[in-house]
Amino acid sequence: KSMVLFWLASWTTAVSNSINRFGVTFAPQEEGLSAQRDFVKVYGIILVASSIATFARSQIIIQGGARCSEKMFYDMTTRVVRAPMSYFETTPMGRILNRLTYDVEILDITLSQSMTMLIIATGWFVTGIVLQITILPWNVFVLVPILAIYWLLLLFYRKSATDLQRLDAVSRSPVQAILSEGMDGSSTIKAFGRIKFFEDQFKNTLDGNTSAMMNFLAAQRWLGVRFQIIGSFVVLFAGIFVVAYNGVLMIDTGLIAMLIIWSASFPLLLNFFSIGMAETEACMTSVERV
Numbered sequence: 244k245s246m247v248l249f250w251l252a253s254w255t256t257a258v259s260n261s262i263n264r265f266g267v268t269f270a271p272q273e274e275g276l277s278a279q280r281d282f283v284k285v286y287g288i289i290l291v292a293s294s295i296a297t298f299a300r301s302q303i304i305i306q307g308g309a310r311c312s313e314k315m316f317y318d319m320t321t322r323v324v325r326a327p328m329s330y331f332e333t334t335p336m337g338r339i340l341n342r343l344t345y346d347v348e349i350l351d352i353t354l355s356q357s358m359t360m361l362i363i364a365t366g367w368f369v370t371g372i373v374l375q376i377t378i379l380p381w382n383v384f385v386l387v388p389i390l391a392i393y394w395l396l397l398l399f400y401r402k403s404a405t406d407l408q409r410l411d412a413v414s415r416s417p418v419q420a421i422l423s424e425g426m427d428g429s430s431t432i433k434a435f436g437r438i439k440f441f442e443d444q445f446k447n448t449l450d451g452n453t454s455a456m457m458n459f460l461a462a463q464r465w466l467g468v469r470f471q472i473i474g475s476f477v478v479l480f481a482g483i484f485v486v487a488y489n490g491v492l493m494i495d496t497g498l499i500a501m502l503i504i505w506s507a508s509f510p511l512l513l514n515f516f517s518i519g520m521a522e523t524e525a526c527m528t529s530v531e532r533v
Contacts, residue, residue, distance in 0.1 A: 246289050248504065252497030254282050301359065308355030315530070316347055336423055341416045342532060349529035357526050361519035368516045371505050375481070378494065378502045385480045389473050397517055400466045401524065407459040408525035412532065414452040421445050463521070467514045474510025481506040 253264055259271050264285075270278040319342065331339075372390075375382045425432065425441050432441055485499050494502070 246293070247286075248501050250282075250286055250289055252495070252501045254286070255497040255500075256495045300362070304359050304362070305355055308358065309351070312347070312350040312354075315350060319343075335416060335420050338416045338420075340419045340423060341412070344419070345412065345415055346529040346532050349526050354523070354526040354529070357519065357523040360515070361523045364512070364516040364519040368512050371509055371512050374505050375477070375502060375509075378498050379481060379484055381484050381488075382477070382481060385477060389476060392473055393470065393513055396466060396469055397520070400462060400517070401521065404459065404462055404521045405524055405528065407455060407462060409528050410455040411452065411459060412528060414448070414455050417448040418445070418452050421448055459525075463518065466517055466521075470513040470517060471510045474513050477509045478503070478506045 250264075253262055254272075256262060261271050262269050269281050272278050272282075323339065323343075372386060375386065421441070421444060425445065432438055481502055485494065485502065
């Protein structure tokens with residue numbers, strides 16, 4: 244994305260003057276189609292390289308995650324099958340079912356997706372900071388305090404996010420246990436007229452699990468709102484610097500547009516990076532349990 248925006252900014256700059264990029268001099272666009280073809284060729288090369296890199300990244304993460312999940316599932320099932328009877332007598336069935344269903348799903352799908360999102364978010368986050376400081380060095384005086392506040396908020400959020408995710412996983416085991424018991428003993432429950440009792444018990448455990456997940460989502464929104472507020476100051480000060488001091492800075496129009504785009508998306512980058520880190524760390528609780 245950054246290379247595409249950089250090349251488009253360079254393309255719009257070379258209207259009447261030639262430019263030098265990557266050690267090659269490109270003629271101004273006023274010369275006609277021959278000059279335009281050179282820009283289009285480089286633009287196509289960037290798009291093809293970006294597509295290949297994206298495909299390679301996805302394949303590496305997906306295949307690596309599948310191999311890791313397969314090995315952990317094999318080790319877990321081996322231990323469960325070879326466990327003594329005392330293990331099944333002391334361990335609730337819902338906990339075992341939770342490991343073999345929900346936690347395995349996290350390993351197979353969610354963890355790979357979270358790792359992909361974290362890698363993408365990290366790349367965008369670092370690229371956004373580097374580009375903003377490179378185009379407008381004065382932005383460092385704004386980014387440093389904002390990143391410090393961002394890091395403090397993230398540390399405060401991480402203390403509770405992992406535990407909230409762990410509460411969701413722990414409260415899921417009784418739900419699966421009651422559901423399994425109800426299906427296995429449905430005839431006995433009907434014979435003794437205890438349907439209402441099991442319904443109330445299932446609803447209470449389901450409410451406990453839902454409340455844990457709702458608290459986790461509320462914590463995410465708490466963090467997201469604060470990131471959007473502090474991220475908006477980046478756009479504000481970047482706009483002030485460009486409008487008030489461009490006579491001194493002498494930044495090209497295309498680079499100004501690139502700066503405004505990355506500054507405007509900076510709150511989203513902060514939120515995207517924090518969510519990717521939090522979800523990956525939360526998924527690691529399934530790895531711990533397996």
